[in-house]
Amino acid sequence: MAVLNLVQAINQGLRQALETDERVLLLGEDIGKDGGVFRVTDGLHAEFGERRIIDTPLAESGIIGLAIGMAAYGLRPVAEIQFLGFCYAAIEQIFTHAARIRARSRGRFDCPLVIRTPYGGGVKAPELHEESTEALFCHMPGIKVVVPSSPSNAKGLLLAAIDDPDPVIYLEPTRLYRLLKEEVAEQPYHTPLGKARIARKGNQLTIIAWGSMLEVVLRAAGEYDAEIIDLLTLSPFDREAVLESVHKTGRVLIVHEAAKTGGFGAELAATIAEEAIMSLRAPIRRVTGYDVVLPLPLLENYNLPSPARIIAAIDDLLRY
Amino acid sequence: MPKQPIADFTIERLSILAPSGQADESLMPDLSDSQLLQLYELLSYTRMADQRALDLQREGRLGTYPASLGQEAAQVGSGFALRSQDWIFPAFRELGVFLCHNYPLELIYRYWSGDERGQQSPEGCNIFPMSIAVGTHILHAAGAALAAKYRGDDLVAAAFLGDGGTSKGDFHEALNMAGVYKLPLVVICQNNQWAISVSRQAQTAAQTLAQKALSYGIHGLQVDGNDVLAVYQATHEAIERARAGEGASFIECETYRMADHTTADDAQRYRDPQEVEKWRQRDPLLRMRRFLDQQRLWSPGDQEQLELTLKERLNRAVRAAESAAPPGAEEMFRYTCHQLSSRQQEQLKECLDGST
Numbered sequence: 001m002a003v004l005n006l007v008q009a010i011n012q013g014l015r016q017a018l019e020t021d022e023r024v025l026l027l028g029e030d031i032g033k034d035g036g037v038f039r040v041t042d043g044l045h046a047e048f049g050e051r052r053i054i055d056t057p058l059a060e061s062g063i064i065g066l067a068i069g070m071a072a073y074g075l076r077p078v079a080e081i082q083f084l085g086f087c088y089a090a091i092e093q094i095f096t097h098a099a100r101i102r103a104r105s106r107g108r109f110d111c112p113l114v115i116r117t118p119y120g121g122g123v124k125a126p127e128l129h130e131e132s133t134e135a136l137f138c139h140m141p142g143i144k145v146v147v148p149s150s151p152s153n154a155k156g157l158l159l160a161a162i163d164d165p166d167p168v169i170y171l172e173p174t175r176l177y178r179l180l181k182e183e184v185a186e187q188p189y190h191t192p193l194g195k196a197r198i199a200r201k202g203n204q205l206t207i208i209a210w211g212s213m214l215e216v217v218l219r220a221a222g223e224y225d226a227e228i229i230d231l232l233t234l235s236p237f238d239r240e241a242v243l244e245s246v247h248k249t250g251r252v253l254i255v256h257e258a259a260k261t262g263g264f265g266a267e268l269a270a271t272i273a274e275e276a277i278m279s280l281r282a283p284i285r286r287v288t289g290y291d292v293v294l295p296l297p298l299l300e301n302y303n304l305p306s307p308a309r310i311i312a313a314i315d316d317l318l319r320y
Numbered sequence: 321m322p323k324q325p326i327a328d329f330t331i332e333r334l335s336i337l338a339p340s341g342q343a344d345e346s347l348m349p350d351l352s353d354s355q356l357l358q359l360y361e362l363l364s365y366t367r368m369a370d371q372r373a374l375d376l377q378r379e380g381r382l383g384t385y386p387a388s389l390g391q392e393a394a395q396v397g398s399g400f401a402l403r404s405q406d407w408i409f410p411a412f413r414e415l416g417v418f419l420c421h422n423y424p425l426e427l428i429y430r431y432w433s434g435d436e437r438g439q440q441s442p443e444g445c446n447i448f449p450m451s452i453a454v455g456t457h458i459l460h461a462a463g464a465a466l467a468a469k470y471r472g473d474d475l476v477a478a479a480f481l482g483d484g485g486t487s488k489g490d491f492h493e494a495l496n497m498a499g500v501y502k503l504p505l506v507v508i509c510q511n512n513q514w515a516i517s518v519s520r521q522a523q524t525a526a527q528t529l530a531q532k533a534l535s536y537g538i539h540g541l542q543v544d545g546n547d548v549l550a551v552y553q554a555t556h557e558a559i560e561r562a563r564a565g566e567g568a569s570f571i572e573c574e575t576y577r578m579a580d581h582t583t584a585d586d587a588q589r590y591r592d593p594q595e596v597e598k599w600r601q602r603d604p605l606l607r608m609r610r611f612l613d614q615q616r617l618w619s620p621g622d623q624e625q626l627e628l629t630l631k632e633r634l635n636r637a638v639r640a641a642e643s644a645a646p647p648g649a650e651e652m653f654r655y656t657c658h659q660l661s662s663r664q665q666e667q668l669k670e671c672l673d674g675s676t
Contacts, residue, residue: 025470051470057500062459062493069463069477072448073407075470077463093490096453097460103655104449106440110658141656165658194661236661 001183006176009151009184010040010116013158014078016188018048021076024162027054027063028080028116037082038118038177060089064115068097071113076162084119084171085128091136098167099142113167114158119147120212121257121289121304122175124297130174131294132258134211137169138235138267144168144193145235147211149176152184153232156191164193173212180215196238198245202227205251205317208242208268210234213255213305220307224314226253234264242268243276250281251317255305260288282320285313331531333574334554335544339602341610349553353617355400359548360608360618362396365630366416367605369425372634373415373432377583381642385432388415390546390578393604394510396420397551398573401559402478402506407446407468409461409479411454413510417480421445425637430644437647454515455481455488458507462494465503465568476562478506478555484515486529495570499536504562506555507570510545512577517590533570545573546604549611576602 004012017024026041032055035042045053056063060081067077081087087094094115101111121130137145146161146168148154154172161168199214204225209217214230221228227245231237246252252272254265265286272284287305295303336347351359370389376382388395395416402408402421410417418428423445431438431450439449451457461479468475485491486509498505511529513520526532533540539561543550551573558569576599580587587596612618649671653664660668 054466054501057493057496059493059496061490062497065456065459065490065494066463066466066497069409069460069465070467071463072460073464073467075467092453092456093459096456097451101449102658103652104436104439106437107655108440108443109448144657236657236663239662 001185003181004151004184005178005181006148006151006154006172007038007040007178009155010158010172011042011044012184013155013188014041014044015047017078017159017162018044018052020188021162023074023076024078025052025054025070025075026078026080027056027067029056029058029063029082031055031080036080038174040116040172041080060086061093064090064093064098067113067115068093068101068111071111071167072101072109076112078114078116078162081115081117083129083131084117084133085131087115087117094137094143094167094169095140099140102166103142110165111167112165114161114170115168116170116172118174118177119171120173120175121294121300122212125174127296130300132256132289134171134234135258135262135264135267138264142166143235144233145171146193146233147171147173148232149173149211149214149230150180151182153191153197155184156189157193157232159188160190160193163190168193171211175212176215191232194233194236194238196241197230197232198241199228199230200226202249204249205253205314206242206245206249207253207255207314209255213257216305216307217255217310220310221314224318226314237268239271242272246272246276247279250279251320252280252284253310253313253317254284254286255288255310257289257304259291260286261291263288282317285317287313329531329534331528331540331542333542333544334550335547336549336553337547337607337611339607341607341614343549343611347553349549349556351552356612356615357617359396359400359552360612361626362400362416362420363392363548363605363608364626365419365633366392366396368627368630369419369634369637370415372638373429374579374583376429376638382429382432383434384582384584386413386582387579388413390599390604391510391512391575392416393548393608394508394545394551394573394575397548398478398508398555398571401552401555403475403559404444405446405475406559407448407461407464407475407477409448409457409464409477410450411457411480411482411485412450412452413482414480418447421447423447425634426640429637429641433641435644435647436651455485455491458485458494459490459497461507462497462503462505465498465505466501469501469504474563476504476506476559478508480508480510482515483509483511483513483520483523483529484518485509486532487523495533495536495538495568498568499538502565502567505568506558506562507568508555509570509572510575511572512575514577514581514587514591516581516585528572530570530572538567539569540572541569542572542574545575546602546607548604548608575604
């Protein structure tokens with residue numbers, strides 16, 4: 001087993017999907033000879049050629065619209081949008097079409113499309129390059145939202161997403177691209193969609209996080225007897241895993257870098273309140289980004305949940 | 321150095337059949353007498369099916385409906401040229417295209433009555449569901465064309481839109497991609513002069529819509545959209561160009577929306593009745609019938625027989641549509657994703673039980 005970072009693991013997953021399935025094509029801006037702005041598709045153009053690694057004009061709506069037609073025709077396109085903030089230009093295609101083609105055609109057509117895009121802060125990038133608006137996509141029925149947190153689950157989730165018959169938004173935590181390294185199994189494998197991972201077992205409280213925040217939570221949780229749930233898929237999320245842990249610990253902390261109001265933590269908190277309130281020994285807590293327009297690098301550390309804020313919330317919860 | 325012209329473009333307009341029914345023999349498409357008769361039958365079928373939809377809507381038996389009156393030639397001419405293997409991406413006013421490809425009329429009536437099962441194309445009929453979102457689906461046709469080209473399949477993708485759709489950003493992105501990738505794509509614009517209340521002149525300052533194609537490096541042509549032979553020939557040539565690897569075409573069919581935008585609209589609020597009258601003189605059905613009369617291919621007896629046959633066909637479609645069992649609540653869950661999540665399973669149960 002090789003030790004890979006997130007970029008290398010995703011690259012390996014893409015390569016293996018291209019090798020094993022002729023229906024898989026990649027399209028996006030600068031993904032060809034340039035290998036993508038983060039080099040995630042590095043080397044694939046040389047290996048598979050321009051028929052399968054397709055550089056597109058600078059048109060995000062066009063990329064997704066094109067991929068929808070390809071998917072409906074029977075291919076398995078994997079589209080890269082350079083940053084989550086640029087997906088806003090393609091929201092109409094995602095919401096109006098990708099999410100609805102199966103329903104609109106009553107199953108005659110489907111849309112097995114993967115949209116890969118880097119998301120999240122902490123990388124000192126310009127405006128719209130650090131968005132974390134995953135909840136937008138979770139609110140739209142008909143699409144799945146997946147957020148890997150490590151090289152090994154990134155590869156498995158990617159391959160599962162490519163094989164899934166529904167459109168999947170696959171959010172790559174930019175800050176982790178080269179931060180984490182771990183052993184990644186060489187052969188292709190699936191990490192099932194819709195299943196959470198218990199990142200650490202514990203008894204005194206449950207911390208729920210995903211993507212880039214998982215790494216921060218693991219650092220912050222230190223010696224606390226916390227059970228840490230890595231959701232991996234936000235839509236549909238693993239309700240059973242969340243509730244089981246809450247029944248056990250009775251205390252819940254949710255951490256995400258997106259703004260608090262309407263963030264995915266709200267859905268988790270509401271679900272827990274609806275279905276496990278009698279197990280709670282303290283109010284549900286959320287540590288999140290603030291309800292502000294996402295700041296540029298000089299201000300972003302005020303906004304991103306820090307280990308200190310997480311520790312303060314854990315202490316509050318345990319004292320309650 | 322003086323300024324030099326570096327590019328020079330012209331836009332052609334194709335017209336074969338005059339309103340009098342006189343055809344330009346030199347431009348006649350390669351169609352047999354029976355195909356010419358078939359075209360007229362499809363024009364008539366479209367007009368009668370459309371009128372029946374309006375009648376049903378007035379009687380409260382159909383929901384909001386966008387009529388095709390006046391645009392039959394643009395729809396039938398192009399639909400007839402497209403082959404069964406081609407993939408078709410309609411907007412929402414392409415009744416004639418659906419009928420050319422044997423899409424069951426019963427399903428169309430059901431769809432406009434709010435039954436989503438009406439958009440489930442029968443196997444073998446490659447018509448994508450209608451796109452209510454204007455101009456956004458040209459990209460899907462481009463994607464299907466790219467996929468067909470990748471697989472080496474001998475077919476084209478065809479997308480339909482109206483004059484309003486050419487103002488959308490996705491129209492630009494789709495035609496641009498079609499040019500860049502030299503896609504086997506035919507984009508057919510029914511320029512019916514009105515996007516609800518916005519006139520063609522208020523939609524764009526461009527002299528023609530066809531010329532927009534040139535800025536993407538694809539073929540562009542304007543045709544008399546009320547001339548079924550011209551529309552057929554233009555579409556046929558575009559398909560042949562695409563099959564020969566010569567890339568995409570954009571065809572502007574200049575026609576007129578004789579009816580309101582939909583049954584929820586009242587066009588008298590914003591347009592001059594004289595304009596409507598002017599276009600009535602260019603009626604696409606009458607023109608084709610005059611042509612057939614002149615060719616001695618048609619008689620009043622044939623007309624009577626055709627109307628009887630079509631009326632019976634419409635009656636059967638209405639009966640079938642109205643006798644379909646209504647969908648159950650399970651329908652709306654089944655097609656959201658390929659499997660129900662645990663939450664959807666609970667919601668379905670809750671919905672069926674009628675309790676929370």
